[in-house]
Amino acid sequence: MVLIYIDQADQQIKKSSLEAISYGAALAKQLGVTAEGILLGTVTDDLASLGKYGLQKLHQVADASLNHFDAKVFTQVLTEAAKAANASVLVFAHNLNGKAIAPAVAVKLHAGIVTGANSLPDTSNGFTVTKTVFSGKAFAQINIDTPIKVISINQNCFGVHLQEGACALEALSIAIPAASTKVTTTHKVEGEIPLTEANLVVSGGRGLKGPENWGIIEDLAKVLGAATACSRPVSDSDWRPHHEHVGQTGVQVAPNLYIAVGISGAIQHLAGVNRSKTIVVINKDPEAPFFKAADYGIVGDAFEVLPALTAAIQKSKA
Amino acid sequence: MKLLVCISKTPDTTSKIAFTEGNTKFDENGVQWIINPYDEWYALVRAIEMKEQDPAVTIHLVTVGEADAEPIIRKALALGGDEAIRINIQSNDSFVVASQIAAIAKEGAYDLILTGKETIDYNSACIGSMLSGLLDMPFVSLANHMVLNGNTATVKREIEGGEETCEVVLPAIVSCQKGMAEQRIPNMRGIMAARTKPLKVVEPIAVQATTSIKTYDLPPAKSGVKLVAADNVEELVRLLKEEAKAF
Numbered sequence: 223m224v225l226i227y228i229d230q231a232d233q234q235i236k237k238s239s240l241e242a243i244s245y246g247a248a249l250a251k252q253l254g255v256t257a258e259g260i261l262l263g264t265v266t267d268d269l270a271s272l273g274k275y276g277l278q279k280l281h282q283v284a285d286a287s288l289n290h291f292d293a294k295v296f297t298q299v300l301t302e303a304a305k306a307a308n309a310s311v312l313v314f315a316h317n318l319n320g321k322a323i324a325p326a327v328a329v330k331l332h333a334g335i336v337t338g339a340n341s342l343p344d345t346s347n348g349f350t351v352t353k354t355v356f357s358g359k360a361f362a363q364i365n366i367d368t369p370i371k372v373i374s375i376n377q378n379c380f381g382v383h384l385q386e387g388a389c390a391l392e393a394l395s396i397a398i399p400a401a402s403t404k405v406t407t408t409h410k411v412e413g414e415i416p417l418t419e420a421n422l423v424v425s426g427g428r429g430l431k432g433p434e435n436w437g438i439i440e441d442l443a444k445v446l447g448a449a450t451a452c453s454r455p456v457s458d459s460d461w462r463p464h465h466e467h468v469g470q471t472g473v474q475v476a477p478n479l480y481i482a483v484g485i486s487g488a489i490q491h492l493a494g495v496n497r498s499k500t501i502v503v504i505n506k507d508p509e510a511p512f513f514k515a516a517d518y519g520i521v522g523d524a525f526e527v528l529p530a531l532t533a534a535i536q537k538s539k540a
Numbered sequence: 541m542k543l544l545v546c547i548s549k550t551p552d553t554t555s556k557i558a559f560t561e562g563n564t565k566f567d568e569n570g571v572q573w574i575i576n577p578y579d580e581w582y583a584l585v586r587a588i589e590m591k592e593q594d595p596a597v598t599i600h601l602v603t604v605g606e607a608d609a610e611p612i613i614r615k616a617l618a619l620g621g622d623e624a625i626r627i628n629i630q631s632n633d634s635f636v637v638a639s640q641i642a643a644i645a646k647e648g649a650y651d652l653i654l655t656g657k658e659t660i661d662y663n664s665a666c667i668g669s670m671l672s673g674l675l676d677m678p679f680v681s682l683a684n685h686m687v688l689n690g691n692t693a694t695v696k697r698e699i700e701g702g703e704e705t706c707e708v709v710l711p712a713i714v715s716c717q718k719g720m721a722e723q724r725i726p727n728m729r730g731i732m733a734a735r736t737k738p739l740k741v742v743e744p745i746a747v748q749a750t751t752s753i754k755t756y757d758l759p760p761a762k763s764g765v766k767l768v769a770a771d772n773v774e775e776l777v778r779l780l781k782e783e784a785k786a787f
């Protein structure tokens with residue numbers, strides 16, 4: 223059985239988990255086993271409708287104390303759940319919480335793990351998972367050599383696929399260990415689309431000259447419904463917050479569309495964005511290295527091109 | 541207060557990534573090795589800052605690797621660790637690596653174990669989490685701020701679209717990322733001092749690898765950029781909608 227960890231925040235299932243369900247369902251089909259989910263805590267989503275992503279059964283530990291993420295507690299509860307359900311493969315989203323717990327759960331289950339998988343495993347001869355390595359500069363095909371396997375999948379690598387089907391619900395009762403951390407405050411940037419969950423990203427570099435000029439990036443992001451990102455020197459200079467820094471030493475993203483404005487395209491920057499499906503580069507220097515990694519480009523001044531582009535997109539959406 | 545900082549050796553960020561032996565081995569030819577930036581800039585420097593504030597803090601560094609990892613661990617000592625341990629085994633399997641560190645951690649009874657958020661070569665982000673599983677310790681991942689207050693650490697951790705602050709009672713494991721500290725350059729005094737700091741080499745414990753790398757591939761090259769004139773943004777919008785189906 224393939225067991226998919228369904229991650230929630232603020233009592234809502236994360237989009238990355240819907241993708242993990244689609245991936246886990248496809249994998250279960252490939253292996254001829256069932257696709258089941260495990261949810262910790264309580265959510266407001268309609269759980270039976272998770273069948274439309276391919277989930278056949280959902281195990282839920284519906285204890286409100288699990289609405290706060292605690293890596294140690296979640297590891298223990300998930301380990302128990304995986305044992306009780308006799309899972310042979312566990313699937314996580316390679317998101318912030320998945321990174322925190324998937325390897326620990328793997329250790330507890332004596333399972334081999336591949337994090338950051340990009341596609342379904344090849345199960346024709348063993349169990350081989352392809353993952354990105356060298357921060358997106360290469361791929362590795364890795365065999366998992368243990369009876370139980372754990373995979374966490376890169377966000378936006380598989381997509382959310384809808385199908386017909388209903389999901390059975392099963393309450394699971396597991397003793398919940400004492401909390402190991404105490405959350406004192408939570409701070410969310412209102413109305414902002416989380417970068418790692420975004421389908422569309424508009425990113426600005428040093429070419430924008432200063433933080434006061436970010437309005438044109440934000441306007442474009444707004445008409446597209448995109449998240450905003452930046453290059454490293456931009457966040458190092460505190461023009462933008464650290465969590466917007468993409469690249470080899472920042473966030474790695476793989477949206478449908480990445481629009482890079484006033485970014486030269488240094489190798490460390492490209493490493494974090496080159497899995498984007500479509501890359502658009504706007505730069506006034508025709509020799510900027512980023513054009514070599516781009517699908518579409520405009521050689522021009524961002525301060526002129528961006529407002530025009532924003533207006534054109536707005537018009538096309540009207 | 542005893543701190544253990546995990547240090548990994550990775551290729552420099554500008555290294556050309558290539559493979560040999562039928563794409564089964566990373567080509568180390570001409571590669572410059574650095575301390576994994578997350579380990580150095582954030583985990584190690586934050587540990588050093590804590591020691592500067594409280595001289596009762598000792599910092600041990602641990603690396604899992606063969607003799608060729610020594611220049612890296614000496615550089616880390618030059619930045620500021622007290623002593624280092626090298627576990628003499630090279631492995632690409634996160635479980636093997638984490639098990640080695642866990643063995644050292646158990647012996648040393650550390651209050652706080654710091655790792656970088658991930659390495660920039662295998663990007664597995666596994667070691668901190670695996671250590672928490674192996675040692676049954678609390679784990680706070682992707683931290684960008686941390687202060688100690690007695691035996692409690694107050695840590696800011698990234699969450700989707702924001703951050704949360706949490707308190708964790710030591711011993712604990714924290715994985716570190718940007719915001720935690722500022723990059724430092726080792727000075728001459730540090731470099732001289734590092735030469736005589738203890739670097740203990742220990743033999744690995746026996747553990748079975750759980751994964752094996754079959755082959756590597758490079759991503760397909762882009763077919764070439766389509767340029768659109770700066771005064772014709774409507775054409776770009778059309779291409780993005782109709783050709784790329786980007787939105």
Ligand SMILES: Cc1cc2nc3c(=O)[nH]c(=O)nc-3n(C[C@H](O)[C@H](O)[C@H](O)COP(=O)(O)OP(=O)(O)OC[C@H]3O[C@@H](n4cnc5c(N)ncnc54)[C@H](O)[C@@H]3O)c2cc1C
Pocket residue numbers: 426427428429430452453454455456467468469470471472483484485486487488489490491494504505506507510522523524525553577
């Ligand atoms: C160990 C290490 C790790 C690193 N990690 C990262 C990382 O994770 N992410 C990252 O981004 N960088 C990283 N870097 C830094 C990287 O090498 C580059 O220095 C950085 O990406 C450059 O940022 P930039 O493109 O914004 O600025 P610049 O290189 O200064 O480029 C600015 C660009 O803007 C263009 N421009 C100027 N004015 C305009 C205008 N009016 N309209 C349009 N275009 C204009 C210019 O032609 C130029 O191409 C790392 C470096 C090192 C050494």
